Amino acid sequence: MSSHVRTRFAPSPTGYMHIGGMRTALFCWLFARHHGGTFILRIDDTDQQRNTEAALIPILRAFDWLGLNWDEGPEYHSYSQTINLSLQQFISYGDYGPYYQSQRKEIYDRELNRLLVTRKAYRDFDPPEKFAEGRALAEKEKRVFLNERTWLDASDAEIQKQLDAGTPYVVRFAIPREHTVVINDHVRGEVKFDAGLMADPVIVRTGGMPLYNFATVVDDGLMKITHVIRAEEHLSNTPLQAMLHEALGYKMPEFAHIPFVAAPGGKEKLSKRKLDQYKKNPAFAKLFNIGSDVFPKLGLEQAAGLDPVMVEFYEKSGFLPAGVLNALVRLGWSLDDKTEHFSLEDMIREFSLERVIKAAAGLDPEKLLSYEAYWMGKLTLEEKLDGCLPFLAKAGYIKPFDDDVTGQELAEINQVIGDSQAFLSDVFLNVLRFDDVTRLEVAKVIEAIGDRLTVFSDVLRFDEFFVADDEMTWDEKGFEKRITKAEGAADLLFDLSGVILNSDIAGASDFDRVVHQFVEQRGLQIGQIIHALRLSVTGKTSGVGMFEAMELLGKERCVRRMERTVEKAKG
């Protein structure tokens, strides 16, 4: 039945995983999983310039982080095991490998030769200028450019002569110009292209390296890809690829061109180059702000160069994979008129290409955050704790144990990865361990924070529970409003601190009782002191429940902080 479905995602190692690409990958993955098929990760690295290994890690990690596994592709050990990372890991598994295009040169050569002997492709010995000039002229005259094909019908002897002379050449595919290519796209429906309008494209460059369109077709064909699911910008490559498939005698895959992820407030493709523009979008700015709040505290700052276009950004800011996944799947796809929340299992069960929408959709940071909040709410306290601990540790609020081992592990990783800072801090976050006392204390704070936690890094905003009393700072404006300008606030605080000090207090309800008694005796409303109290104890104008906060800190620390506040107010 449909158990033969094979889909692939073919990223090129760019050093980061694009959030839009991730959405495409998700759809590919979902389609394969839904049909019990095979999902393949293939590395488009015909470029060869870059350090493939280092540039690939963030991409593989993104898949790993979101829980999208692949059946064939580069070998990779889940990041809890990355400590043992070594270059040997960058081999591939699966029966249709290698899965790195840079390792498939012989295959391309072989397939190219089949095209050459049947004259479906030909060596073009003309200098590149000739082609460029022809095109420029055509453009000037406002007509369609078709190249001359001087070498298409050259005799074997002529060709051999050029070959012997060492004349550089490219290989062009001879477009069957009479052809009208009809693509039956799963998302777009029937799309027609007139091959008569297309110049013969280079498929192998001087030097013999294949170009994208050729390599892709060879790989898709030989890897028995049944469904090419990719972003819409590839739609115009499709007729060429379809013709190549035909010329090579492969079974034509089915195509599905899904809309790309658009930039906030527009319809343009989301691009890393336009980040400055995105910052002006209020909703998007929110995302940037999470980063600029959190990363410095984690010591990431510039080094990491993270932004919301990269999947890594979300991981490092403590987003939940479930929320990100949910947001991505709803971008261009829906099940019906009401279902909003999908776990990975739900998505696998329900996903279908038929329900993919045609128009580009902008990533909505607000909605992403709301999905985060939803899935965060589904977590147990223990799970929240595990998510928050690394952030607190990285920010220096709590201490992990096993520090030595961590340092050593890091050194090892550093050796392999070089200076990829972003990756380092990443691994660091995930190898930390904490003792039970620390865990218990933090758990109490997280419990008090409750729904105020949307992403894990939100815990850092509650630093009042982690800083020493003498190092706690006050919100400037809040201090002025609630203490300086509030008549008698300082005196009230002073008196209250005395009362608290002399009371028998064990928990939140005791604080509650004592403070209420205090205001009643003076004929005041609770509202007349609560703000000053909060400010003096936490330094903030808002936060967790007042008396819960006090319980977390304990009587002595509350009193000390109140005294400090009074000093500051008087001094």
Place this chain on the structure above:
RNA sequence: GGCCCCAUCGUCUAGCCCGGUCCAGGACACCGGAUUUUCAGUCCGAGAACAGGGGUUCGAAUCCCCUUGGGGUCACCA
């Protein structure tokens, strides 16, 4: 510019293929109210869209055509 794609609330979308049940449904955001010592949350409520113009039809968001607008792509990049 050529080729191709797209077009429902501010945003993500349902409805469109198989015209009437849609004076267009949901979610996020926003606004108002309730709850609360604050924030968040929760609950209740409000406002908010078929790009325009022609057809076809008894009847069109739904079918056809045109216009407009937006976007993608046009490399010896992927």
